[in-house]
Amino acid sequence: MTAGSAIRVRFAPSPTGFLHVGSARTFIFNWLFARRTGGTIVLRLDDTDVERNTGESVESIFDGLRWLALDWQEEYKQSERLALHRQMAQAIFEKGLAYRDFIPGAAGERDRSEGPWLFHREMRELSRAESDRRAAAGEPFALRFRVPREREETIRFTDAVYGEQAKSASDIEDFALLRSDGMPTYHMASCADDIDLRISHIIRGQDHLSNTFKHVLIFRAAGAEPPRFAHLPLLVAPDGAKLSKRKHGPVVSVTTYRDAGFLPQAFINFLCLLGWSPKDDREFLPLDEIVRAFSLENINRANAVINFKEPAATPEEAFDPKAVWLNSQYIHALPVEELSKQLLAIVRAAGHDLDEARMRQITPLIRERIKLLRDVLTAADFFFVKELPAYDPALLIPQKGNAALARKVLEKAREVLAKADFTHDGLEKSLRAAAQELGVKAGQMFTPIRVAVTGRTAAPPLFETLAVLGRETTLARIDEAVREVHSR
RNA sequence: GGCGCUAUCGUCUAGGGGUUAGGACGGAAGAUUCUCAAUCUUCAAACCCGGGUUCGAUUCCCGGUAGCGCUACCA
Numbered sequence: 001m002t003a004g005s006a007i008r009v010r011f012a013p014s015p016t017g018f019l020h021v022g023s024a025r026t027f028i029f030n031w032l033f034a035r036r037t038g039g040t041i042v043l044r045l046d047d048t049d050v051e052r053n054t055g056e057s058v059e060s061i062f063d064g065l066r067w068l069a070l071d072w073q074e075e076y077k078q079s080e081r082l083a084l085h086r087q088m089a090q091a092i093f094e095k096g097l098a099y100r101d102f103i104p105g106a107a108g109e110r111d112r113s114e115g116p117w118l119f120h121r122e123m124r125e126l127s128r129a130e131s132d133r134r135a136a137a138g139e140p141f142a143l144r145f146r147v148p149r150e151r152e153e154t155i156r157f158t159d160a161v162y163g164e165q166a167k168s169a170s171d172i173e174d175f176a177l178l179r180s181d182g183m184p185t186y187h188m189a190s191c192a193d194d195i196d197l198r199i200s201h202i203i204r205g206q207d208h209l210s211n212t213f214k215h216v217l218i219f220r221a222a223g224a225e226p227p228r229f230a231h232l233p234l235l236v237a238p239d240g241a242k243l244s245k246r247k248h249g250p251v252v253s254v255t256t257y258r259d260a261g262f263l264p265q266a267f268i269n270f271l272c273l274l275g276w277s278p279k280d281d282r283e284f285l286p287l288d289e290i291v292r293a294f295s296l297e298n299i300n301r302a303n304a305v306i307n308f309k310e311p312a313a314t315p316e317e318a319f320d321p322k323a324v325w326l327n328s329q330y331i332h333a334l335p336v337e338e339l340s341k342q343l344l345a346i347v348r349a350a351g352h353d354l355d356e357a358r359m360r361q362i363t364p365l366i367r368e369r370i371k372l373l374r375d376v377l378t379a380a381d382f383f384f385v386k387e388l389p390a391y392d393p394a395l396l397i398p399q400k401g402n403a404a405l406a407r408k409v410l411e412k413a414r415e416v417l418a419k420a421d422f423t424h425d426g427l428e429k430s431l432r433a434a435a436q437e438l439g440v441k442a443g444q445m446f447t448p449i450r451v452a453v454t455g456r457t458a459a460p461p462l463f464e465t466l467a468v469l470g471r472e473t474t475l476a477r478i479d480e481a482v483r484e485v486h487s488r
Numbered sequence: 489g490g491c492g493c494u495a496u497c498g499u500c501u502a503g504g505g506g507u508u509a510g511g512a513c514g515g516a517a518g519a520u521u522c523u524c525a526a527u528c529u530u531c532a533a534a535c536c537c538g539g540g541u542u543c544g545a546u547u548c549c550c551g552g553u554a555g556c557g558c559u560a561c562c563a
Contacts, residue, residue, distance in 0.1 A: 048562095167492070210492050443523075
């Protein structure tokens with residue numbers, strides 16, 4: 001294989017904010033394609049917009065990328081390659097394919113009802129001698145591409161997703177290559193780098209589809225063969241609008257998913273299903289299976305909605321239900337050891353003191369009851385808090401019962417549990433026998449105990465819970481509950 | 489306004505000239521059960537509109553409509 005035919009893709013975020021979920025998906029698709037074809041992934045920070053770039057944003061993007069745990073091979077910063085961009089722009093100018101525009105950038109917005117702006121005639125037609133003279137005199141100018149509009153020319157390219165694309169050159173404005181401060185524009189910098197870094201496939205958001213005609217023009221002017229293009233349908237909010245932090249809040253940031261307790265594999269799986277499918281009804285797809293099924297041709301063309309609720313009542317509602325469901329599937333699939341480790345980190349970060357062995361016992365009891373890792377804090381709190389938060393004593397009263405029955409049950413439980421064998425089977429035997437002795441249904445027996453030890457009616461199975469909690473805590477909490485029913 | 493792209497259940501999607509239009513999430517009901525989950529079963533739920541082409545269009549073509557994108561010396 002010759003060097004020229006090697007597959008090389010790039011992910012080129014501009015550091016003007018956190019890692020956006022749409023950017024993350026673009027990165028994932030690039031990764032998938034590279035992995036699938038044995039290609040190389042280039043990470044390029046497109047940081048030519050000096051005013052908007054922040055170091056904080058660079059950190060946040062790397063944070064998100066590290067969490068996804070997908071690798072890349074080469075790394076560049078556009079801001080360190082400005083000489084290359086200018087050199088290539090200059091070469092295009094020398095060929096007569098670009099010209100200097102001395103008219104200062106448009107201040108307000110133009111009136112679009114009169115059609116699009118295409119170029120300043122007097123600037124496009126300025127003689128080279130005059131142009132050189134004004135430039136030498138120090139007059140600022142932007143360098144504009146001279147879009148071929150003399151004869152009816154159509155610019156064409158084939159998109160791996162959207163198919164044959166064509167646009168008349170007469171509909172393309174003479175876009176800028178260099179700003180008047182000498183900085184390259186996005187179009188110039190991007191194409192120059194794509195050429196220099198020998199990018200073979202550009203996989204990016206569909207918002208660049210119409211820009212691609214300009215890019216084809218630049219590639220040709222620079223004497224380079226345009227790479228292959230694949231544009232991805234956009235990810236949009238439930239209202240159909242492009243996802244934006246200002247409008248939709250933290251749901252558009254990758255780190256929000258991380259912090260809420262998504263597993264990166266689940267998040268990746270979810271994102272892949274937005275605009276792509278393996279076409280065989282599979283949805284729970286570990287990464288290696290996605291790699292095997294992935295192809296650019298299977299990508300959809302319509303935008304996909306991330307279905308989160310705008311004013312989210314619960315943290316869970318803030319996310320697309322399918323993402324949450326997939327996450328629960330990945331949690332179920334995780335070995336208990338591994339899940340336990342991850343949950344422990346969250347519990348400890350929340351300020352609770354808990355040892356590994358105990359977390360390892362708790363994990364199987366809650367793994368089917370949590371959808372996000374952080375749910376451990378609400379689903380298993382009673383295992384690691386010393387004092388149960390106050391609960392409504394009325395919850396202690398079982399179905400078809402009253403306070404007197406609750407008291408009777410709890411006192412009996414107290415008596416039985418003082419000497420019961422604290423294992424699943426031992427507890428079941430003692431408690432069922434106690435229920436029978438009292439002449440109450442098992443449910444009527446278990447409910448007051450459950451509430452007494454967990455503070456709520458919905459909790460993991462009782463015998464396992466008591467076994468993990470231990471005799472001491474169990475009895476103390478039952479005593480407390482007995483006092484509560486008495487005081488009513 | 490110009491140009492480009494898109495259109496199947498609420499959402500993500502499969503399919504494709506003749507189908508009971510398939511799956512998943514979510515919703516509803518039921519089974520199971522010590523509660524809650526998990527799991528299983530069942531149900532409701534869609535081809536944007538109008539013309540053509542055709543024996544037959546949801547599928548192909550054209551038009552409309554709607555949505556999105558680009559239209560910066562932002563990326």
